[in-house]
Amino acid sequence: MNSTQSEAPIVVGIDGSQAAINAAVWAADFAVDRGVPLRLVHVVTVDEEDTDLDEDPSDLAADWPETEFGRTALRVASAAVHATGKLIAVDTEILWGETDAMLLTESASATMVCVGSVGVTPFCERTLGSTATTVAQQAHCPVAVIRLDNDLPTLESEWIVTVVDSSRAGNTVATWALEAACLLRAPVLALGVAPSEPCGIDGYELERRVASWRKQYPHLHIYPVACDDDVAGFLRDHDELAAQLAVIGDTHVKRAAQIVGPYRQSRDTHNWCSVLVVR
Structure with a gap:
């Protein structure tokens, strides 16, 4: 697969959950196999009414607790990927905006987008939507919704x-x-x-x-x-x-x-x- 792939990264949405970390580790295998970087992103929600027209959301939210949480989440996820011993380039970045929209934008220049999931509640799917469902349906590239548990290791026979x-x-x-x-x-x-x-x-x-x-x-x-x-x-x-x-x-x-x-x-x-x- 390596010879046919571009350098478009595999993007993983990191929200601080164990599910997202599991998705990053899962995606790392595919990134190594395809010879592309792994890009871990965390989205800090910034509503339009929170900013002036000429104000950069990254400046507004730079000192928010949510932003510091995102930096920590990215460090933890990156460390989990490197702990596997895989030789892989890992890029991390904080994004500001609406989560679904940011991941859909990322998908336009990605080999694949991965998100973790602990399942979709009927309430979320019916009235609120879920990031996993929205990205899977609307992304510009393949999307993996990863549902794994560290206590249930994937078996080769599955x-x-x-x-x-x-x-x-x-x-x-x-x-x-x-x-x-x-x-x-x-x-x-x-x-x-x-x-x-x-x-x-x-x-x-x-x-x-x-x-x-x-x-x-x-x-x-x-x-x-x-x-x-x-x-x-x-x-x-x-x-x-x-x-x-x-x-x-x-x-x-x-x-x-x-x-x-x-x-x-x-x-x-x-x-x-x-x-x-x-x-």
Whole structure:
């Protein structure tokens, strides 16, 4: 992957939570693999009414407690990345503005944007929105919403689940899923969208694509599964499945919140599935 990638960084939103630190450590593997820097950003909210038209928000908020908190959060996240021993360039920066808008701006010049998540509450998704959901749906680059717990280490046997359909982005989604599986040393479950659904494919086409991928990635275990439901429904109905990452395209992006799942205290592995939206 290194030879085809630009120097556009992988951007991680850092809010001081353990979820964000986990996302930074997860993203570091991808940054190293792609030969790009890791950029950690913390957004300090500055409302328009707090500033004059000619006033720089960074000057206004330079001494705010929120800004000092952000500097500390970035130091902690950066230290966690360096503690892995990975040889990687890590850039940190405080941004001032509205969190969703700042991350969407960052996405315009990024290889990927990563955010951590402890789950999406129904209230947040319905009335307030969540940063993870908004960025996943509107970013200009791929977005990873990482739901990990340090007490539940990712196992090499946990699945990468990806959607296989006839959409324009289908091949790009597959490439990201297969390369993620190589990096994470994980098997791939390829879910073929039913022909009756938009962008669906039949069983023959699903088998043909999987056979092609097996030739390209002979060391990967790739299993085709014809699916009458979307990936969120499949994961819900197969809660015995240990899935660490679901890789989807824009066609299925509205299901990202359901894949990540609601905030809850259960320790079951299937409650901690991350999602990568490819575009």
